[in-house]
Amino acid sequence: MKLPKTVNKYCPYCRKVTEHKVFIIKSVKARTGLVWGSRRAREGKKGRGNKGKYSKRPLSQRKRGNIKSSKGVDIRLECNICKKQTIWKIEGRYKKVELSTAIK
């Protein structure tokens, strides 16, 4: 799927239609430290003993490998006037998402 680099969309902060820059979010950094669930999972993996749910890696990671080759995309828009970001919802999963200047 190809997307334009700029689009005209409604900005809820400016309350009018303005030009927006398009971003594709490729990876989000994992939270470090203080999130309870992730901390417990990390601590569960080190050391010996049966840690129940956290003893082994999940089945989907161990056996199946990369079966799914398409992903849901996370696309954000940045308003050119107020520089605030909003999420642009796009339905479906896509193998590849590109930004191009050709489409408007």
Ligand SMILES: [Zn+2]
């Ligand atoms: Zn705006």
